[in-house]
Amino acid sequence: MSTKEMKLLISALGEEAAKELQRPAEPRDVMRQFCRAMSVRKGRLIELKFYSFPPDAGVSGLCLDLGDRSIIVVEEATASEAQLVIVGHELKHADMGTGHHAAGMPAAARTHGTLQQPEAVRRALQQILDEYDLTSEAVLTVSARDHCADEHEIDAETFGLLFAAAVRPWIRGRYAQGPVSDATVEGRINLSLLSRGGTLL
Ligand SMILES: [Zn+2]
Numbered sequence: 001m002s003t004k005e006m007k008l009l010i011s012a013l014g015e016e017a018a019k020e021l022q023r024p025a026e027p028r029d030v031m032r033q034f035c036r037a038m039s040v041r042k043g044r045l046i047e048l049k050f051y052s053f054p055p056d057a058g059v060s061g062l063c064l065d066l067g068d069r070s071i072i073v074v075e076e077a078t079a080s081e082a083q084l085v086i087v088g089h090e091l092k093h094a095d096m097g098t099g100h101h102a103a104g105m106p107a108a109a110r111t112h113g114t115l116q117q118p119e120a121v122r123r124a125l126q127q128i129l130d131e132y133d134l135t136s137e138a139v140l141t142v143s144a145r146d147h148c149a150d151e152h153e154i155d156a157e158t159f160g161l162l163f164a165a166a167v168r169p170w171i172r173g174r175y176a177q178g179p180v181s182d183a184t185v186e187g188r189i190n191l192s193l194l195s196r197g198g199t200l201l
Pocket of ligand 1: 089093153156
């Protein structure tokens with residue numbers, strides 16, 4: 001997917017998310033609405049959960065594909081700006097519907113970019129499965145990002161960064177922004193993400 005196509009997708013998701021959100025809003029509300037927007041797009045439920053991954057797992061996000069639905073799991077102990085990148089990254093996995101089958105434990109994992117530690121990732125995943133009362137058999141796809149970035153991972157990471165840049169102004173706080181203005185860098189990013197219909201993200 002080209003960068004332009006990614007921006008159009010973010011814009012389309014933003015149009016849907018905006019239907020049930022008054023911006024600026026609380027970070028989790030914004031992220032949930034974008035997951036709802038992706039649910040509408042894909043015709044299947046994309047749930048959002050927050051979870052404190054063990055530090056040694058080196059993982060900040062997972063996308064569990066359960067067939068009829070997906071669960072995006074995001075590290076809760078990090079800044080909302082970073083969570084936006086994670087949500088965007090995992091939303092792209094949910095959109096692509098592709099994951100790598102990693103070592104018998106299917107799951108899409110976003111690591112911190114360091115060498116992943118499969119055992120720690122596996123433990124974290126098992127905790128999530130236990131917590132949500134899921135069996136590992138229920139999970140069809142889980143991919144793990146490793147140091148050999150493949151095309152899907154590059155797409156997911158690019159999308160995550162574009163997503164965070166576009167959606168950050170929706171969040172209450174120092175980056176919050178109402179009407180678009182080209183007077184700021186933030187505003188120029190927003191303007192560059194306007195869809196052809198002129199709808200603001
Ligand atoms: Zn990934």
